[in-house]
Amino acid sequence: MSARVPPLAGAGLWQAVMAAAAGRCQCRGACGKSHAKDGGRCGREHGGYQQHHGGGTVRLLTAPADPANLLLPPHRIAALPKQALAAWCLACHDSALTKARKAQQAAAPAEPDALFDL
Template sequence: MTGRTPPLGDTGGLWRAVLAAAAGRCQCRGTCGKSHAKDRGRCPALHGGYGHRHGTGPIRLAAAPAEPADLTLPPHRAAALPKTSLAAWCPACLDATTRAARAAHLDAAPSAEPDALF
């Protein structure tokens, strides 16, 4: 997968549509925990570009839910989202945002402990 060659699972062109809407750039606006202040609030990662660390290799953007809360959806529900609900994510931003969304989801879940023993 080089340049704009789609991943194997992109049979319907969904990934290409999401990447085209994002102009080939990660759409993270700080949900990963970084401010991206040097780049006007948006992640600078470009599909096919290289990371800022030596040996990172080419960046491959993924199409994933745009809303951080939707990143905790089961795979079959996330796959059913329309393309307007998807965004292009670089691996670093996607991983950090998913971790934060899962932590927030676990914190918001009610505890399974009973109120009283009897």
């Protein structure tokens, strides 16, 4: 793994999460992929090279480990303890967030449009 370059804000928390993750994305299928080639866990490492999604250097971010918590407002996510956070590559994070949003929309009861209610 290459040198970890922390973000501008929250560097201490980010470094603690990255150390716990050994600098590797912690997604185990929440994104919709099995990650079977990598033993069930995403193989992207911080500072490594990604062949897909435009290529370039992999930058991991810290976000809630539970995909349902990805939908929390930013101030609630910022208050989570480091044990509730995980390292995510951008591709896994975005896919897990999309899945969580779709699940939330599917679970929401259909409300009639009050504007046209007579």
